[in-house]
Amino acid sequence: xxxxxDANMDYLKVLSIIMIVxxxxxxxxxxxxAAFNAPQQVLIAAAHMFGELGxxxxxxxxGYYLSTSKKPFRAEKLWNLWKQIFMxxxxxxxxxxxxxxxxxxxxxxxxxxxxxVTSKVWWYATAYVLLYLFSPxxxxxxxxxxxxxxxxxIGLSLVLFAVIPTFAAVKNGNTENFLYYNRFIWLVVLYFxxxxxxxxxxxxxxxxxxxxxxxxPWMKIHVISWAVLFVYIVIVRLICGSDxxxxxxxxxxxxxxxxxxxxxxxxxxxxxxxxxxxxxxxxLSSCTLGIYMAHGGRSGQFWWNRIFHNPAYEGTWMVFADxxxxxxxxxxxxxxxxxxxxxxxxxxxxxxxxxxxxx
Numbered sequence: 001x002x003x004x005x006d007a008n009m010d011y012l013k014v015l016s017i018i019m020i021v022x023x024x025x026x027x028x029x030x031x032x033x034a035a036f037n038a039p040q041q042v043l044i045a046a047a048h049m050f051g052e053l054g055x056x057x058x059x060x061x062x063g064y065y066l067s068t069s070k071k072p073f074r075a076e077k078l079w080n081l082w083k084q085i086f087m088x089x090x091x092x093x094x095x096x097x098x099x100x101x102x103x104x105x106x107x108x109x110x111x112x113x114x115x116x117v118t119s120k121v122w123w124y125a126t127a128y129v130l131l132y133l134f135s136p137x138x139x140x141x142x143x144x145x146x147x148x149x150x151x152x153x154i155g156l157s158l159v160l161f162a163v164i165p166t167f168a169a170v171k172n173g174n175t176e177n178f179l180y181y182n183r184f185i186w187l188v189v190l191y192f193x194x195x196x197x198x199x200x201x202x203x204x205x206x207x208x209x210x211x212x213x214x215x216x217p218w219m220k221i222h223v224i225s226w227a228v229l230f231v232y233i234v235i236v237r238l239i240c241g242s243d244x245x246x247x248x249x250x251x252x253x254x255x256x257x258x259x260x261x262x263x264x265x266x267x268x269x270x271x272x273x274x275x276x277x278x279x280x281x282x283x284l285s286s287c288t289l290g291i292y293m294a295h296g297g298r299s300g301q302f303w304w305n306r307i308f309h310n311p312a313y314e315g316t317w318m319v320f321a322d323x324x325x326x327x328x329x330x331x332x333x334x335x336x337x338x339x340x341x342x343x344x345x346x347x348x349x350x351x352x353x354x355x356x357x358x359x
Contacts, residue, residue: 006277006282007275007276007277007281007282008270008271008273008274008275009061009064009065009270009271009285010277010281010282010284010285011270011275011277011281011285012057012061012266012267012270013057013058013061013285013288014281014284014285014288015054015057016053016054016055016057016058016061016288017054017288017291017292017331018054018327018331019050019051019053019054020050020051020054020055020292020296021291021295021326021327021330021331022047022050022323022327023047023048023049023050023051023052023054024051024295024296024300024304025304025308025309025322025323025326025327026044026047026048026323027048027051028300028304028309029304029309029319030309031309031313031314031315031319032314032315033242033245034242034243034245035314035315036242036314036315036319037315038237038242040315040317040319041237041242041244041245041248042230042233042234042237042248043320044245044319045233045236045244045245045248045249046226046229046230046233047323048248048249048252049229049249049251049252049259049262051252052252052253052254052259053259053262053263053266055124055254056190056254056259056260056262056263057263057266057267058124058288059131059186059187059190059191059194060190060193060194060197060263060264060267061194061267062128062131062191062194063187063190063191063192063193063194063195063198064194064195064197064198064267064271065198066131066132066135066139066191067135067138067139067142067191067194067195067198067199068139068195068198068199069135069139072132072135072136072139073132073133073135073136077132078129078132078133080345081128081129081132082117082129083345084289084290084293084341085116085117085121085122085125085129085293086114086116087341088116088122088290088293088294088299089112089113089114089116089121089298090113091294091299091337092121092293092294092297092298092299092302093109093113093298095299095302096298096299096301096302099302099306100301100302100305100306112298117129121297121298122292122293122296122297123183123297124183124292124296125289125292125293127183127184127187128187130184130187131184131187131188131191134188135191138188138191138192138195139195142192142195142196142199147196147199147200150192150195150196150199150200151196153192154189154192154193154196157189157192158189158260160179161178161179161181161185161186161189161255162175162189162255162256162257162260163257164178164179165177165178165179165181165255165256166251166255166256166257166258169250173246173247173250174253175253175255175256176253176254176255181255183254186254186255189255190263193264194267197267197268197271202264202268204217204218204221205221214272215268215269215270215271215272215273218265218266218268218269218272219265219269221261221265222262222265222266222269225258225261225262225265226262228258229251229258229262232248232250232251233248236248284335286338286342287334287335287338287339290334290337290338290341291330291331291334291335291338292334294330294333294334294337295330295333295334303326303330307326307329308322308325308326309322310322
């Protein structure tokens, strides 16, 4: 595994967390979307795709590396992950208690404080911990399968958890309400896909000849998928008028077919290109989970209820400027917190090693 390839995935992780933060701004906004004009509504509806696109890309990156790791599970890594989640649980509780006056402390909130993983304070953190625990056994399964069997496993999983829900959800608009689906199951499906790519590569669909290298064909697919989305949103706007938002964001969930195409094509773009990460990008990549927890889940009550979403911006282009400011401030805050946390953790680790050497 080369440093260049690692840098590629670091760039993708940074882009993914940027998309997630941008999505959370609009998803948590208490604006009346009907107050915005048609171009604004189209852009806002498109922005709703960013969140789960970032999530799917994160899951693909994790599966890509974990699926062929000789030691996919290490107790030390799990312990460090839990400590990080717990620290953000305590920090978010303190912040919202001080600044969100509507938030009331109770036995339930203290339970979530001390058990942030099992109480799903951040759904992705919980699902990722579960995925990490099961990864050694999933790998044994994938290693035992032939290429054809692996492809059939992915095909069956996608039919059940992506294709059927995408069409069956027309009535209720939620592709995640079918066949006992949940987010953990979807991360496992993406793990299957990433494991296949890691082992066998991935041919460009509908190409005249098999193409397993080069980022440009995948970029074309990604751009086409966005074009399809915009055409769909515009058609919905023409049919539904200003009351379009629910129908316009139909494909935003992680297991919709369009979202899956977007995620896989974007992942392959970064997998196949060559980027130099330097020192900054790997560091920012290491901060992504911290940035997610610093602004998502319970922490979001502080950002979205107290800091952003100015009512004066409703129906104006200033909402996009506010979203950009939110993105910059949240990214900088999350990076700063992670910088301090990592420094403290490295100091304590070094001190522990030195003590063992002196003993």
